[in-house]
Amino acid sequence: MYLRCLYTLCISLFVLQGCGGNSSSSSDNNSIDDLIDTPVTLSFAARSNHLDINCNDVYTGFGPDAEAFIGIGDLRFFVSNIRAYNASDDLVAVTWDNNEFQYNHESGSVALIDFLGAGSNFCDTVAEATGRTNTVITGISNGEVISKVTFDIGVPQALMKAVIAAGPVEDAPSPLNELNWSWAGGYRHFVINFTMMNSSNSAIINNSSIHIGSTDCGGDFSAGINALTDRDECGYLNTAQVSLEQFNPESNIIVFDVASALSNIRATDLVSDVWQAHNGDETLCIDERRDGEWCVTGQNFGLQCHSGLATEACQSIFPNFGIELTTGESSSQTNSVFDAE
Structure with missing residues (x-):
């Protein structure tokens, strides 16, 4: 009788324990499911010496004598090859969204960051300034805690080739339907258009810009031959690399600093080319540079960097982005324009 009761008690305990185990397992699975679908947001900000960038304010302390000041009308760049890591430096699985500013393709993924819209002060001086930010x-992660992020500033070469080969860049899916670089045949990875002034040159005109993009991409713009038709990538990638250690998207933001981008400027860099439509009158052009019906018709105060080997200002600007001007190669270790807060 005693053994029969003991046997019955054991069976009862086993059944209860089994039910309890299943209930606990179900709860654990729900918790895991919640972690699998965890939203991830990388937030960006633009500053100049800790001051937020906008269309209206003037930022001081630029140039070799720190007496130049600027007003910014356009600031955009592409972000690609994003990698997130956990505390053990293992990759965290993240699926990035598709929307107006983010595009995923079998050749690569890209996102566009745009800090300034249009409609006021310095933004009004930029013809291609956008009306949105x-x-x-x-995206969605697998739920692991992210503690490091790396990415590139630019459009991946394979994606660039796929888009350009498909037809007019203007017909490309958003956001790849902007920032195309007609004369170079590819994309501008990074763009900042701004007004630079000093005590002798105070006119509010869009006299300065930094356009960083891949060059030596093949093709022939004047003959209608698309870039990258005879090669898989451009000769000079000029794709800045960024690595942010001890970075958690839930508590940190990614900051681009204009003052760092414009550091080490020399007096010889402050000569701005004036581009105008020559309308068939080639005598208006001061040299052989052309962009369709446009050419350089004069020079004035300002700063221009368009990723050319011979461009004076690029010699000062590229090292700040960690890019070697003579090779187009990049290193995150020497990129001083991006940081985390």
Whole structure:
């Protein structure tokens, strides 16, 4: 009788324990499921010496004598090859969203950050300034805590080739339907258009710009032959690399600093080319540079860097982005323009 009761008690305990185990397992699975679908947001900000960038303010302390000041009308760049890591430096699986500012393709993924819209002060001086802004990149992670992020500033070469080969860049899916670089045949990875002034040159005109993009991409713009038709990548990638250690998207933001980008400027860099439509009158052009019906018709105060080997200002600007001007190769270790807060 005693043994029969003991046997019955054991069976009862086993059944209860089994039910309890299943209930606990179900709860654990729900918790895991929640972690699998965890939103991730990379937030970006633009500053100059800790001051937020906008269309209206003037920022001081630029140039070799720190007496130049600037007003910014356009600030955009592409972000690609994003990698997130956990505390053990293992990759964290993230699926990035598709939307107006983010595009995923079998050849690569890209997002566009746009800090300034249009409609006021310095933004009004930039013809291609947009009427919208975007300062985030969003996706879904597997739920692991992210503690490091790396990415590139630019359009991946394979994606660039796929888009350009498909037809007019203007017909490309958003956001790849902007920032194309007609004369170079590819994309500008990074763009900042601004007014630079000093005590002798105070006119509010769009006299300065930094356009960083891949060059030596093949093709022939004047003959209608698309770039990258005879090669897989451009000769000079000029794709800045960024690595942010001890970075958690839930508590940190990614900051681009204009003052760092414009550091080490020399007096010889402050000569700005004036581009105008020559309308068939080649005598208006002061040299052989052309962009369709446009050419350089004069020079004035300002700063221009368009990723050319011979461009004076690029010799000062490229090292700040960690890019070697003579090779187009990049290193995140020497990129001083991006940081985390």
